[in-house]
Amino acid sequence: MNSTVASMRQDPDSTGSGTRLPTTAYALLGLLSFGRELSGYELKQFSDSTLRFYWSSPAMSQIYSELGRLLDHGLVDSREVDGPGSRTTTKYRINDAGLAELRGWLVTSEAEFPVLKHSVALRLLLAHLVDPGSVEAMLKTYDEQLTERRRDLAAILDGITDDETFRFPAYVAQWGLDYYAAEKRTVRRILRDLNE
Amino acid sequence: MNSTVASMRQDPDSTGSGTRLPTTAYALLGLLSFGRELSGYELKQFSDSTLRFYWSSPAMSQIYSELGRLLDHGLVDSREVDGPGSRTTTKYRINDAGLAELRGWLVTSEAEFPVLKHSVALRLLLAHLVDPGSVEAMLKTYDEQLTERRRDLAAILDGITDDETFRFPAYVAQWGLDYYAAEKRTVRRILRDLNE
DNA sequence: TGTAGCATGTAAGCCGTTACATGATTGA
């Protein structure tokens, strides 16, 4: 189906180590490593509640194409499941090769330094070009968005604390909350400074 | 959400407002808005010392292609300058149309919520798959990288404080330092928690 | 003499998004 030429690379080993996948593929594989068998749609929900906060939440179309790629590489197994009506849903589960590949990626490759696409900071850099009021408005909007985000993430953290399966996801969620708190402090300090 | 702008596509006017440029183009235009006439190479240096910390530092090839695009849209002027030897260098300067376009972008479009590509957090999420030692090592490496980054950024901030031209860049740089400090605190807290 | 920095580009290709298509089920 979608196996085009990408899977016909010069080394056709599927059981691991050799082919480098995009990080998002490892991220999705990682979500599957928590054990549940998920459909593309469910994986999207899951990534919206996790990856969104410190990676990017892939579009549905990308979820499907990455799942296709993982299948091509033999890192996940798929299964047709009957839905509520007459429809069938494809569900995916990580297999041993996938776990090995994921572990291999984690231990052999280095984590890159995080990349921030911070358009609020970018716009603040250029604040000499606009009137002070609009800069203030932008920062206040950002402050409100931070409040929303924090609420969303706090709710997620609430649902996984005390569940040993999600010990590390809980660390990451707490990390996100700390980050949002730090952003809020900075934004407020800048707002104060601007009014002088 | 913001797709109302999409309908204003097909007008090929070059003097502004109508054509949406990629954010990186506005970022580079923004760097030129500080007044200096720069070559592509110098713009790369400049972006490495500014955009790098809260946006991405574009590759040389992208700098050149964005400059070409800005030129096509009439937002910058270019000039051939004799270099030290027999070579000539093309220098670019923002013009009035460019300033207007940049101001228009700043006031009419909304800042998106920042996107993080945090592979350290992503890997921490999956820490259940690897041995505790390698997680600890990763976090320590990140802590060291943060120290380096902070040093780099502190040096840059040092060079622009008390220069009124760079008032807003100084805010942004301080923002970056706050962010690195918050990251350090979090990383250390997690390292402590892991040893329990 | 050779390497690092200055300086400018082209070509190929991947990652990821938006737009387009399709259709079933559930609840207001």
Added chain:
DNA sequence: TCAATCATGTAACGGCTTACATGCTACA
């Protein structure tokens, strides 16, 4: 019955990176 949600994809394309190409200058 109409909208929202579930569910799965294809096509087109934009942004950005890497690799490739070229050649000069300064300096150790």
